Amino acid sequence: xxxxxxxxxxxxxxxxxxxxxxxxxxxxxxxxxxxxxxxxxxxxxxxxxxxxxxxxxxxxxxxxxxxxxxxxxxxxxxxxxxxxxxxxxxxxxxxxxxxxxxxxxxxxxxxxxxxxxxxxxxxxxxxxxxxxxxxxxxxxxxxxxxxxxxxxxxxxxxxxxxxxxxxxxxxxxxxxxxxxxxxxxxxxxxxxxxxxxxxxxxxxxxxxxxxxxxxxx
Amino acid sequence: xxxxxxxxxxxxxxxxxxxxxxxxxxxxxxxxxxxxxxxxxxxxxxxxxxxxxxxxxxxxxxxxxxxxxxxxxxxxxxxxxxxxxxxxxxxxxxxxxxxxxxxxxxxxxxxxxxxxxxxxxxxxxxxxxxxxxxxxxxxxxxxxxxxxxxxxxxxxxxxxxxxxxxxxxxxxxxxxxxxxxxxxxxxxxxxxxxxxxxxxxxxxxxxxxxxxxxxxx
Numbered sequence: 001x002x003x004x005x006x007x008x009x010x011x012x013x014x015x016x017x018x019x020x021x022x023x024x025x026x027x028x029x030x031x032x033x034x035x036x037x038x039x040x041x042x043x044x045x046x047x048x049x050x051x052x053x054x055x056x057x058x059x060x061x062x063x064x065x066x067x068x069x070x071x072x073x074x075x076x077x078x079x080x081x082x083x084x085x086x087x088x089x090x091x092x093x094x095x096x097x098x099x100x101x102x103x104x105x106x107x108x109x110x111x112x113x114x115x116x117x118x119x120x121x122x123x124x125x126x127x128x129x130x131x132x133x134x135x136x137x138x139x140x141x142x143x144x145x146x147x148x149x150x151x152x153x154x155x156x157x158x159x160x161x162x163x164x165x166x167x168x169x170x171x172x173x174x175x176x177x178x179x180x181x182x183x184x185x186x187x188x189x190x191x192x193x194x195x196x197x198x199x200x201x202x203x204x205x206x207x208x209x210x211x212x213x214x215x216x217x
Numbered sequence: 218x219x220x221x222x223x224x225x226x227x228x229x230x231x232x233x234x235x236x237x238x239x240x241x242x243x244x245x246x247x248x249x250x251x252x253x254x255x256x257x258x259x260x261x262x263x264x265x266x267x268x269x270x271x272x273x274x275x276x277x278x279x280x281x282x283x284x285x286x287x288x289x290x291x292x293x294x295x296x297x298x299x300x301x302x303x304x305x306x307x308x309x310x311x312x313x314x315x316x317x318x319x320x321x322x323x324x325x326x327x328x329x330x331x332x333x334x335x336x337x338x339x340x341x342x343x344x345x346x347x348x349x350x351x352x353x354x355x356x357x358x359x360x361x362x363x364x365x366x367x368x369x370x371x372x373x374x375x376x377x378x379x380x381x382x383x384x385x386x387x388x389x390x391x392x393x394x395x396x397x398x399x400x401x402x403x404x405x406x407x408x409x410x411x412x413x414x415x416x417x418x419x420x421x422x423x424x425x426x427x428x429x430x431x432x433x434x
Contacts, residue, residue: 104420116393116423169395176333178386179396180421203321204397204421206333 029159031212032150032170035065035194036202039106040089041076041130042099047139051076051132058092065192066151068093077131078102082111084131098139100128101146103200117144118184146198149184150215151191160215163187170195170213176206179216246376248429249367249387252282252411253419256323257306258293258347259316264356268293268349275309282409283368285310294348295319299328301348315356317345318363320417334361335401363415366401367432368408377432380404387412387430393423396433 048056052074059073072090078100079085085106099122107113112126127139150170157163164187170180180201195213202208265273269291276290289307295317296302302323316339324330329343344356367387374380381404387397397418412430419425 104423105416175399178398181395182392199322200417201421204418206321 032195034211038199039102042095044098045094047098050135053134079129080110080112083109100143114143114145116147150195152193157187169216172205249412251428255416256319259312261315262311264315267352270351296346297327297329300326317360331360333364367412369410374404386433389422
């Protein structure tokens with residue numbers, strides 16, 4: 001009798017534990033890692049030449065989570081009519097167009113007001129002065145605040161039930177938690193799953209590169 | 218016949234417009250103005266004496282929205298093991314205890330990590346070095362990140378259906394909109410209705426001193 005009782009208890013325990021494991025796995029399936037970006041610059045080869053000298057090549061110091069993207073040793077100064085910000089990191093590789101991603105708070109310091117935009121969407125954006133060790137440029141446009149977005153593969157998108165270009169909201173747990181609306185899904189097969197926010201958005205909800213968030217539609 | 222038709226249309230229009238006006242007024246009743254705070258310091262008279270000289274009196278430059286509170290001409294430097302932040306504004310009048318309110322991002326620069334706390338709740342908070350024109354102090358505690366909160370009168374609280382100390386969420390409209398959880402209601406009869414956030418929280422959702430938010434429970 002005792003043996004049977006123990007066997008039943010053991011079976012019950014195993015079932016509960018296995019269900020808990022499934023729940024945990026389900027939760028993991030829907031969690032998205034967070035990548036926090038500080039202000040940074042992407043340069044065209046022509047602008048890199050102006051700022052660092054003809055034929056200059058960027059020196060990689062660290063791979064970023066998105067495949068092929070990296071942080072460079074080089075930094076620049078960006079200047080607007082009201083002020084300058086030093087040590088702004090360059091991200092590689094070079095791009096077809098120069099793009100400067102700043103924080104909303106930086107705009108007050110610079111005296112130039114950028115709008116939230118997706119990377120590459122530079123139509124009618126303001127320009128800025130960039131100063132390097134060999135020269136300076138005044139860009140005609142390219143200054144943006146990065147609109148919050150989620151990189152993912154098409155397979156991830158299928159799992160989350162979303163599609164490339166879809167606008168979703170994301171939920172942050174914790175004492176400074178909340179919801180961010182207007183998060184753009186960027187699904188393509190060269191992306192790593194990651195929710196991108198800038199440092200102000202991260203600090204406002206106590207997010208860091210170890211945080212996880214979930215999509216709500 | 219035509220006259221009757223016109224009279225009916227006129228009556229309909231008036232009814233619709235009057236309903237719209239009521240809706241608009243209802244909306245206004247539930248909207249809460251936003252107050253954005255940058256990093257700042259409240260000093261005790263003893264600490265003010267150390268930093269600015271015996272018996273020093275703060276010089277008011279601007280009244281703040283909360284009755285009796287004001288921004289002062291004087292600023293200090295705050296320093297941690299990793300760095301210093303200059304021109305930190307002092308808010309008056311002097312308080313019984315010195316309290317230093319910084320942004321989450323400032324903590325990285327200073328190398329001292331504060332937690333979100335309500336004003337006055339300084340138990341087990343870290344200290345910081347404050348430098349003034351006549352001397353410097355190392356505070357035993359007092360460094361906090363201001364927890365987001367809503368000041369209101371008891372009458373406001375009744376209208377919103379909330380009470381002093383209640384934790385609510387607030388909703389922000391617009392392209393960078395979303396929801397902030399864990400917002401503390403501070404209801405007393407010497408307060409002006411205002412949702413207080415710091416500059417990082419404001420920038421993350423494009424809030425400024427002209428914005429309005431609503432409570433969701």
